[in-house]
Amino acid sequence: MINITLPDASVRQFEAGVSSMDVAKSISEGLARKVLAAKVNGQVWDASRPINTDASLQLLTWDDTDGKSTFWHSSAHLMAEAVESMFPGVKFWVGPPLDNGFYYDMDLGDRKITEEDLAALEKKMHELARQNNVYIRKEVSKADAVQYFTEKGDEYKLDLLQNLEDGNITFYTQGQFTDLCRGPHIPATGSIKAIKLTNIAGAYWKGDEKNKQLTRLYGVTFPAQKELDAYLLMLEEAKKRDHRKLGKELGIFTMDEDVGPGLIMWMPNGTVIIEELEKLAKETEEEGGYKRVVTPHIAKESMYLTSGHLPYYADSMYPPMELDGEKYYLKAMNCPHHHKIFAAEPRSYRDLPLRIAEYGTVYRYEQSGELFGLMRVRCLHMNDAHIYCSKEQFKQEFMAVNDMYLKYFKIFGVDKYVMRLSLHSPEKLGVKYVNQPELWKETEEMVRNVLIESKIPYVEVQDEAAFYGPKIDVQIYSVIGREFTLATNQVDFSQGRSFKLHYTTQENTSETPIIIHRAPLGTHERFIGFLLEHYAGKLPVWLAPLQVKILPISDKFIDYATTVKATLRKLGVRTEVDDRSEKIGKKIREAELSRVPYMLVVGEKEMNEGKVSVRRQGKGDMGMISIDVFAGDIKNEIANRIAG
RNA sequence: GCCACUUUAGCUCAGCUGGUAGAGCAACUGAUUUGUAAUCAGUAGGUCGUUGGUUCGAUUCCGACAAGUGGCUCCA
Numbered sequence: 001m002i003n004i005t006l007p008d009a010s011v012r013q014f015e016a017g018v019s020s021m022d023v024a025k026s027i028s029e030g031l032a033r034k035v036l037a038a039k040v041n042g043q044v045w046d047a048s049r050p051i052n053t054d055a056s057l058q059l060l061t062w063d064d065t066d067g068k069s070t071f072w073h074s075s076a077h078l079m080a081e082a083v084e085s086m087f088p089g090v091k092f093w094v095g096p097p098l099d100n101g102f103y104y105d106m107d108l109g110d111r112k113i114t115e116e117d118l119a120a121l122e123k124k125m126h127e128l129a130r131q132n133n134v135y136i137r138k139e140v141s142k143a144d145a146v147q148y149f150t151e152k153g154d155e156y157k158l159d160l161l162q163n164l165e166d167g168n169i170t171f172y173t174q175g176q177f178t179d180l181c182r183g184p185h186i187p188a189t190g191s192i193k194a195i196k197l198t199n200i201a202g203a204y205w206k207g208d209e210k211n212k213q214l215t216r217l218y219g220v221t222f223p224a225q226k227e228l229d230a231y232l233l234m235l236e237e238a239k240k241r242d243h244r245k246l247g248k249e250l251g252i253f254t255m256d257e258d259v260g261p262g263l264i265m266w267m268p269n270g271t272v273i274i275e276e277l278e279k280l281a282k283e284t285e286e287e288g289g290y291k292r293v294v295t296p297h298i299a300k301e302s303m304y305l306t307s308g309h310l311p312y313y314a315d316s317m318y319p320p321m322e323l324d325g326e327k328y329y330l331k332a333m334n335c336p337h338h339h340k341i342f343a344a345e346p347r348s349y350r351d352l353p354l355r356i357a358e359y360g361t362v363y364r365y366e367q368s369g370e371l372f373g374l375m376r377v378r379c380l381h382m383n384d385a386h387i388y389c390s391k392e393q394f395k396q397e398f399m400a401v402n403d404m405y406l407k408y409f410k411i412f413g414v415d416k417y418v419m420r421l422s423l424h425s426p427e428k429l430g431v432k433y434v435n436q437p438e439l440w441k442e443t444e445e446m447v448r449n450v451l452i453e454s455k456i457p458y459v460e461v462q463d464e465a466a467f468y469g470p471k472i473d474v475q476i477y478s479v480i481g482r483e484f485t486l487a488t489n490q491v492d493f494s495q496g497r498s499f500k501l502h503y504t505t506q507e508n509t510s511e512t513p514i515i516i517h518r519a520p521l522g523t524h525e526r527f528i529g530f531l532l533e534h535y536a537g538k539l540p541v542w543l544a545p546l547q548v549k550i551l552p553i554s555d556k557f558i559d560y561a562t563t564v565k566a567t568l569r570k571l572g573v574r575t576e577v578d579d580r581s582e583k584i585g586k587k588i589r590e591a592e593l594s595r596v597p598y599m600l601v602v603g604e605k606e607m608n609e610g611k612v613s614v615r616r617q618g619k620g621d622m623g624m625i626s627i628d629v630f631a632g633d634i635k636n637e638i639a640n641r642i643a644g
Numbered sequence: 645g646c647c648a649c650u651u652u653a654g655c656u657c658a659g660c661u662g663g664u665a666g667a668g669c670a671a672c673u674g675a676u677u678u679g680u681a682a683u684c685a686g687u688a689g690g691u692c693g694u695u696g697g698u699u700c701g702a703u704u705c706c707g708a709c710a711a712g713u714g715g716c717u718c719c720a
Binding site for chain 2: 103112113114115198199200201202203204207208209213214215216218244248249255256257261315316362364366367368369370371372375376377380382464473480484485486487488519522523525526527551553554555556581582583584585586587588589590591592593599601603604605613615620621
């Protein structure tokens, strides 16, 4: 007999060789039907796999993340079975679960899957699911596995096998489909009830663009149709707050084929948001001891050779223009210009830390396939600044930058983000990163310590550093789930040397400053794209392009409306009057749809009493108050940048 | 850049297997003077992304290019 410890700490005894499914059945049939897999001593196992020793056991269902992953992984196998039946001879690479579904990469040879095939594939998957085929696990020797896939002619699985150890190789079979797979899987295909193949895409083999491109088929499945329906509804809701859709509806920005891809034109409404953000940044930076500078959009090649950008970054820069035998580049970053400002005067330790800031316009020649609404563009306005400091000052300065982020995030109510400590990859020294192994080690340690000391939760990721040093990136997700770096805080131990920057120390020696590159508000483009989605277009009053719309009940009250407008305008409140001969219901509807935070309805009563009827966007009628009270309230709301 | 898809009026979208186009909203004109999410009537608006080809004839079929979109690679 063995002891099985359940999550509630209760211990039950079973014969050795009992499966998780048997344990589930002993608890209740209903539970057994829901079990997808089990966590045995912390490892996710097939529910049918025998347990031979004392163990802790957690039964996994659809409600567990690991249960969902197993379900989707098994769904990927089901999809592969359907694909193989329709496209005999297809070769498979890998088919992992995702946060929301799964994919499988495959080589279809000369054939291709079209969108019309998806419906047929879904139908086939349903058919195979209904057969309720059991997922059978089988341990195989490496020799047998190699033989199997050699006969099948599948070089991709053979490639996977190369890196696997003999004695540690398993096959899974369901129905007619056998795959090399470490598992685990759900008991049988029957629990996959709702199936949606979402899209077809290309994906480079092993993620390397030099390799062959495989076909990647994405899908998502659920144990019940209503869950799929809910998921699809959620996707539709998400699309409604997509910044590209909102940006068009609200007149924030536009793009034009004749201007060029990834080049944003900010319309008047968008420009108001930009100006408010810059005002916030200027105030905050002034408090933080920053000085503002302005630099040109172009510079000579020699500067980018000095900075070291050209070897690492040339592909992302617009090609140079030649003038008088000199090459000029559009700047892709502001740092070299700022370094020249540092170098323009002799600096002493008394000048440090020197913090210079600029909302710099930079141009990056992003690959055409990468462009995405406002989130990924070719002309961007960075909330940029560079801090030149001594090694001793570094920690305090770096922490102050982190504090600035957190201050901003509080104002905007940003809470869904991941702080990422982005480190270099030693094997790419000299290729993607400056070749200074010791400095990398030292600086990464410095940054990590700041995070630990500030008690900021973070994740560490390799191979995401800037070429000149490690950084902290703030990762956010667009409504369609794409990940972006919103803000960044970077350490640079390299450019100070390449620009021969130095300052005189107290001991009259010469030192090179450490440089911090930071952009807590990222770029206007990405930040505003993010804000539109974050607020679903309902910007807080201080950011709203139009803050108050006055809606006269009829033409007779336009004069009164105009005096109300003048009062508010005097206080700097962005106000308009809807003076069309429309019914009040229509004026309200359109004002609501354009997300004006405050609507003031004025008619007979209001005019006679010198009042306004306040309607808050999304909240409805708030009642009648005097103009002065309303003006005082909104002024306060704007001045304090109150959210929502 | 690579794989796939999309492109019809200002916007959202119809237009079956080839016979040069329609709706709603917006715009404009007129009537209406309205009390918290769409008043009524009329008018105007499109070389169907661009460009080659097939065809008696192309918005429709095929190719190239451009832009956009979903991914991959890359990145704020």
